[in-house]
Amino acid sequence: MLDKTGVPTPDQVLSRFPAEKDLLRPKAILECYEDIPCNPCSTNCPFQAIVIGEDINAQPRLIVERCTGCGLCVAVCPGLAIMTAALKNDRAVFQIPYELLPLPQTGEEWVGLDREGRPLGPARIEKVVRKADRTNVVTVSLEARHLYAFATVRCPR
Amino acid sequence: MIEKELVIVGAGPAGLCAARIAAEAGCRVLLIDRSPLLGGQLIKQTHKFFGSEQQRAKTRGFRIAEALVADLKPFGDTVEIWQEATVVGAYPDSVLTVWTNGEYRKIHFQSLILAVGAGERSLAFENNDLPGVYGAGAVQTLMNVYGVLPGKEVVMIGSGNIGLIVCYQLIQAGAVVKALVEAAPKIGGYKVHASKLRRLGVPILTRTTVVRALGDSAVKGVVLSGLDENWNPIPGTESEIACDAVCVAVGLSPLYQLAWMLGAEIPYVGELGGMVPLLDENRQTTVSGVFAAGDASGVEEASSAMVGGRLAGLHAARFLGHLHPDHTAIDTECRAQLSSLRGGPFGAKIRAGLKKAEVKVHAR
Numbered sequence A: 001m002l003d004k005t006g007v008p009t010p011d012q013v014l015s016r017f018p019a020e021k022d023l024l025r026p027k028a029i030l031e032c033y034e035d036i037p038c039n040p041c042s043t044n045c046p047f048q049a050i051v052i053g054e055d056i057n058a059q060p061r062l063i064v065e066r067c068t069g070c071g072l073c074v075a076v077c078p079g080l081a082i083m084t085a086a087l088k089n090d091r092a093v094f095q096i097p098y099e100l101l102p103l104p105q106t107g108e109e110w111v112g113l114d115r116e117g118r119p120l121g122p123a124r125i126e127k128v129v130r131k132a133d134r135t136n137v138v139t140v141s142l143e144a145r146h147l148y149a150f151a152t153v154r155c156p157r
Numbered sequence B: 001m002i003e004k005e006l007v008i009v010g011a012g013p014a015g016l017c018a019a020r021i022a023a024e025a026g027c028r029v030l031l032i033d034r035s036p037l038l039g040g041q042l043i044k045q046t047h048k049f050f051g052s053e054q055q056r057a058k059t060r061g062f063r064i065a066e067a068l069v070a071d072l073k074p075f076g077d078t079v080e081i082w083q084e085a086t087v088v089g090a091y092p093d094s095v096l097t098v099w100t101n102g103e104y105r106k107i108h109f110q111s112l113i114l115a116v117g118a119g120e121r122s123l124a125f126e127n128n129d130l131p132g133v134y135g136a137g138a139v140q141t142l143m144n145v146y147g148v149l150p151g152k153e154v155v156m157i158g159s160g161n162i163g164l165i166v167c168y169q170l171i172q173a174g175a176v177v178k179a180l181v182e183a184a185p186k187i188g189g190y191k192v193h194a195s196k197l198r199r200l201g202v203p204i205l206t207r208t209t210v211v212r213a214l215g216d217s218a219v220k221g222v223v224l225s226g227l228d229e230n231w232n233p234i235p236g237t238e239s240e241i242a243c244d245a246v247c248v249a250v251g252l253s254p255l256y257q258l259a260w261m262l263g264a265e266i267p268y269v270g271e272l273g274g275m276v277p278l279l280d281e282n283r284q285t286t287v288s289g290v291f292a293a294g295d296a297s298g299v300e301e302a303s304s305a306m307v308g309g310r311l312a313g314l315h316a317a318r319f320l321g322h323l324h325p326d327h328t329a330i331d332t333e334c335r336a337q338l339s340s341l342r343g344g345p346f347g348a349k350i351r352a353g354l355k356k357a358e359v360k361v362h363a364r
C-alpha cells in the first residue's frame, strides 16, 4: 500500500506507537518505513533514544524509555517523518514539523488532517516554535480518538 | 593557449569537493562552470538533504552549496574559478575550448576532472511543446532561484525523488498540485517524500501516464490514461485534469559528451542513467589523466557526488605528483562512505551499474 499510495497501513502506523500507558509523556513516532541512507534523527537525539546502527540504511528504532519527547528529532528529520504524540486527559497532543505559510498562531483553531489529507476535526494550536532552519515545530491537540489517525494541520481559511 | 595543471569542469557538489581536496594536496586548479552561481543542482534545492552528518545531512541544499564554496576560500591563491564559462569542446591532445565573455579560449591541461552532472530527460506526448509544459529543473530554477511561480495548478509526471520533492516545493510556493502521475506500478522515490504529499491531499496515481496536454496557446489541462502490465494505455480509462502547468520529472542522463570527445570509452549502463565513462577504481577514465565524478559518471545523489568528487580530486592530485598528506586515510574513508551510502535497497541499482562501468586495470 505504502509503495503505491504513499500512505502507510494502519498496522504500520500502530507498529511505531508505544503502548498508550507510555504516552502520558510525549514520545517520538518514527514514520520511516523504508531502508534509506539517512541517520540525522539518530545522531541528533540528545538522549540516544533513536537507534539506526552501523548500517546507515537501516530504519530508525525508538528506545521508548530513553525518549523524553523533547521534539528535537521532529525538526531535524529531512523526511518530515517524525512527530511526537502524548495523551493528556481527553486530548491527543502532538508536536509536528511545519514548513508552509501562513504559520499557525498559538490559540488558533486549525483543521486536523489524516495521512491522506482528509479532515479529522478541529485542531487546537498549543504552541509554535520557529526554528532558524525554517522547519518550525507546532504543538497541536485534537480529541484523543484521533491519536492514530492524525498527520498534520491545514489552515482553516 | 592557456596552460593549466588541473582543470575541473562543473562546480556542483562533485566539482567543488574535488577542487578542495586537490588544492589541499598542492595542485593549481582551474574550476569552470557555465552557470552564474556555484553549486550545480544544489542552488535550487530548498529541502533538507538525506545522508549522514559527514555529507551534511539535514542541511538544505543551497546551504550545502554555500558551505562548499566557503571551503574553497582558504585556497583563493591556487583555485581559480571561471563562472559563466562553458566548455564547448574537448580534444584528445588535452585541450579544452571554453566560451566565456563573448570569446573562445583554449586551455591545455595536465589533468582533467569531468564533474558536469546530468541532463534532464524529456517525455514524448501530444502537445508537449505547449507553453506551460516544463522540466522539473526549470520549475525549480524559476521558483527557488528567481522567485517566479511557474503555474497555479500543476500536474507532475514522475514519482522519483525529484518529482516528489518538486511537488512539495510547489505547494510551499503556493501552487496546488492536482495530481502526481507515475507509469510504474510503484512510487519511485523515498516513501517519506510521498507521505508528505499525501497528507497534504495530493493524489498519487500509479500505472498512469499523460497522453496529451490540452490548450491552444498555453496548457489548460492534461489527459491521463491508465496503463496495463505491458505499459500500454487501457482504452476507456482516459481522464482529464484542468491545470496551467505540467511538470515532467522522468529522470536524468549523465552528460557524457566531453568524455566522448576526448576519446574515452563510454558504454551504455541503464542503471547509471545512460552513457557513462568507464572508470577505474580511482575514478580515472580510459584516457590517462582524465577523471570523472558525480552525476556525470552515473546519476546518484549529492551525498555520493561529494564523496566521489573528493576521491577524484585526491587521485588527480596523485597523478600530477601531489600526494595529499592524508592520502591513504582520506581514500579509505571515502570508499567506506560510498559503500555505506550505496548499501541499502535504493543503492542496489547503482551497485549493479557500477560493476558494468568499472575497469579493474587501466586500459590505455
Ligand SMILES: Cc1cc2nc3c(=O)[nH]c(=O)nc-3n(C[C@H](O)[C@H](O)[C@H](O)COP(=O)(O)OP(=O)(O)OC[C@H]3O[C@@H](n4cnc5c(N)ncnc54)[C@H](O)[C@@H]3O)c2cc1C
Pocket (backbone or CB within 6 Å): B009, B010, B011, B012, B013, B014, B015, B032, B033, B034, B035, B039, B040, B041, B042, B045, B048, B049, B050, B051, B085, B086, B087, B088, B115, B116, B117, B118, B140, B161, B162, B163, B165, B166, B255, B293, B294, B295, B296, B300, B301, B302, B303, B304, B305
Ligand atoms: C529536485 C532534486 C532533489 C534532489 N535531492 C537530493 C537530496 O535530497 N539528497 C541528495 O544527496 N541529492 C539530491 N539531489 C541530487 C543532487 O542534486 C545531484 O546528484 C548532485 O547535484 C550531482 O552533483 P554533480 O556535482 O555531479 O552535478 P551538478 O550538481 O549537476 O553540477 C554540474 C555542474 O556542471 C556545470 N556544467 C555542465 N556542463 C558544463 C560545461 N560544458 N561547461 C561548464 N560547466 C558545465 C553545470 O552548470 C553545473 O553547475 C536532488 C536533485 C534534484 C534535481
Ligand code: SF4
Pocket (backbone or CB within 6 Å): A027, A028, A044, A045, A046, A047, A048, A049, A050, A066, A067, A068, A069, A070, A071, A072, A073, A074, A084
Ligand atoms: S523526542 Fe527528543 S528524546 Fe525523543 S527521540 Fe526525539 S530527540 Fe530523542
Ligand code: SF4
Pocket (backbone or CB within 6 Å): A030, A031, A032, A038, A039, A040, A041, A042, A060, A076, A077, A078, A079, A080, A081, A082, B192
Ligand atoms: S532522519 Fe527521518 S528520514 Fe532520516 S532516517 Fe531518521 S526518521 Fe528516517
